[in-house]
Amino acid sequence: MTDTETRAERVVAAPDVPRPRRRRPGGGPRAGTIAAFVTPFFLPFVLFYLVPVGYALWQSFRVVRRTGGQYGTSYTTFGGFHQYGQVLQNSEFWSSIGRIGLFGVVQVPVMLFVALIMALLLDTPLLKAKAFFRISAFMPYAVPGVIAAIMWSYLYSPQLSPVVDLLGHLGLHPDFLGPSAVLWSTANVSTWLWTGYNMLIMFSALQAIPQELYEAAKLDGASNWAIAWRIKVPIIAPSIVLTTVFSIIGTLQLYAEPAVLRQISSNISSTFTPNMLAYAVASGNNYQQAAAISVVIALITFVLSFGFMRLTSKRAGL
Amino acid sequence: MSDLTAPRRSASRESLASRSAVMALMFILAVYFLLPVYFLIVAATKPQGDLAATNGLAFSHFNLFGNLHTLFTRSDGIFLKWAMNSVIYAVLGAGVGTLISAMCGYALAKFSFRGREFLFSVVLGGVLVPTTALALPLFLLFSSTGLVNTYWAVFLPSIVSPFGVYLARIFAAAAVPEELLESARLDGAGEFRTFFSVSSRLMAPSLVTIFLFQFVAIWNNFFLPMVMLQKESLFPVTLGLFEWNGQTARAPLLQESVITGSLVSIVPVIVVFVLLQRFWRTGLAAGSLK
Incomplete structure (x- = not known):
């Protein structure tokens, strides 16, 4: 009834009250x-x-x-799919993908695990001087990748590095720029740069959890350890997924850090990472091929990050 | 189950053991994060000859001012030019970027219109597009318009920050009450006036956050300027130091300037960082709510 009434009112009212144009x-x-x-x-x-x-x-x-x-x-x-055919037949492309895949499979979990441990520890009452630890970990985010790689390259260099000196006294002679180590030396620069950033994302999520959630568990005598792994980690899972996706994207785009280390190590080729390969191909004026490489990298990034999000949301039953 | 039935452990005993373990672990990690910067500070105070000859972690002859003089006078003071360029790209780029992100995010949060959700999902898709992937096609587009090798080539792409729009939308939704906009409209204030004189003030702390994120992204950017610029006088500091670093094999004396230049270029940003750290946390917290 009311419905027809209002409709009738509107019909009557419409001519009198001009609608604001x-x-x-x-x-x-x-x-x-x-x-x-x-x-x-x-x-x-x-x-x-x-x-x-x-x-x-x-x-x-x-x-x-x-x-x-x-x-x-x-x-x-x-040319149809000609350029894509070339990319898929290019052994340098596959070795750069393989290299960066190995890098990501090791570096991303290690970095995020350290970030998670730090975030959890900063969220417990066990720790003193929290602001100092938080800031020292986040500080590398202010350092450009190029400069981070320059700093670390001095710490890797056999002539200048105090770290190499120190290890030498202990009878160790690591070659940070050697053929097998240089990938992990690059991974270390990325880890140094991004651990604190990821830690702060997870820490901010932890800070948003209401304290009352732990009270019951504490009364039941649950240890800090149990609270961390059974309550806190599941709650901040979306943040961990987010940091993982950003890390996957960042890894596939790697350029500046290996490009700097290439200046002091002959073990990094001009096609070390997919992005370096794309740049090298573009520098040779083969723009169409470079574009196809970029598109394939973007597709791989897309499939991996969305695949990861789908996988984790299914497992969480969301 | 054991957690529930076990007698409660003595709080002090648990905390003494775990406290020391936790402090030790965090201390080692702090050393890891601070070591490269400490090394850089020490190295920047040394004369070139001491770099290889003395312990890298201990101070020797204090020559910081001599190094700074060499740094700023090398190649007709090109380093200062690079530093100024970085400031121009980052401050102006982040300034304009924050303004347009704030307006767009505000409209997406506060105005209802058809296609709003579509526009927002396009922006979210943009957050996931890595800027390095855009640099090469941008170079080709810009080279046909004559923009390559100009300030614009680095500046224009830098003002676009989808993450900034995302943050602005979240912050505007939280900070600007609907009733306020309604009463401003009843008073006859235009939307622009309301935005610039009322809403933007309410959003001010979050605008600082958006500015900082974009500032660091531009300041740290390397791939885009490397692709776009050949003229040394347009380089930002990252690209300039990269070029110098590549020449140290032939000109070892450049090493000291690369080190001192690296220190000079990171110290101001680190200081701003530490002073403004509460703004980072709000941004990162909002970013993780996705």
């Missing part, structure tokens, strides 16, 4: 105003994010041809 029904601003708020971001976002992605895709389907022999003029034309 420039306002939308909810009293919100009109479309032009909304556009003025979002366009300053979306215009550069489209130009410098979406257009390059589209351009790389387009380039990756093109090939360079020449008219008549070696000295003919070159032109680009549609």
Whole structure:
């Protein structure tokens, strides 16, 4: 009944009360105003994010041809999946992927495990001087990857490093820049840079848990250890998933750190990581091939990060 | 089960043993994080000849001022130019970036319109796109428009921060009450006036957070300037030090300037970091709510 009443009222009222023209029904601003708020971001976002992605895709389907022999003029034309075929047959591509896969499988879990332990310890009453530990771990985030790699390269260098000296006194002679060690020396720079950042994400999530949640467990005599692993870790699982996804993305994009270590170690090739390979190919003016490599890296990143999110959300029964 | 039935352990005994273990572990980790910076500070105070000749962790002849003089006068003071460039890219880029992120995030949080959720999911997708993946195609696009090898080539892509929009939306939703906007509208204030004179003030602490994240992202960026710039006078400090570092094999005397330059370029950012650390935590907490 009320429904028809209001409808009738509206019909009657409509001609008398002129609807405000420039306002939308909810009293919100009109479309032009909304556009003025979002366009300053979306215009550069489209130009410098979406257009390059589209351009790389387009380039990756093109090939360079020449008219008549070696000295003919070159032109680009549609080449189907030719560039992708080249990428998949490129042994340097696969070895860079294998290298970075090994790197990620070891470095990401180690880094996140250390970050989680630190976050949990900072969240217990066991620790003193918490601010000092928190800041010293987060501080490397302020250091550019290039400079972090330069600092560590001095600590790796056989001539200058106090660490090498110290280990030498103990009878150890590690070659941080040797063929098998250099991948792990690079991994150490990444770990140094990002552990504190990940720790702080997990720590912030821990701080958001209401204390009452632990009270019952404490009254039941649960140890700090049990509270940490059975209550805290499951609650902050989404943050751990998030840090893992960011770490996977970061690992596949690795460039600056190995590029710096390459300046002092002949054991890092110009195609050490997939991104270095893409840059090396682009420097050789083979832009179409470089674009295809970038697209394949992006696809692998996408599949891994979404695959990981799906896997973890299924397991958690969400 | 054993947890429930076991007699409660004496609190003091548990904490004494675990307290020392925990402190020892955290101390080792702190040494790990601080060691490279400590080494850099020590090395920056030494004359070039002492770098290899003396213990890297102990001070020797104090020559910091001599090193700074060499650093700032080398190649007609190019290092100062690089440092200024980094400041320009990072401060202006993060400033403009924060403004446009705040406006967009605010609109996504406070205005209801068709396509809002779609726009927001596009932004979220953008958070996952690594900027290194964009650098090469951007180079090709910019080289056809003549932007390569100019300030704009690094500045323009740097102002876009999808993560900033994401943060701004969360912060605007939390900090700006709906009733306030309603009463401002009833008073006849335009949306822009409300945003700039009321809402942006309520969002101020979160705008600092957005600015800081973008500032560090631009300051630390290396791949984009490396792809875009050939002209040394446009380099940010990361790219300049990378070039110098590559020349130390031929010109070993550059080593001391690379070390001192690295120290000079990280100290101001670390100081700002420590002073403003509460803003980081709000940003990281919001980031983890996803």
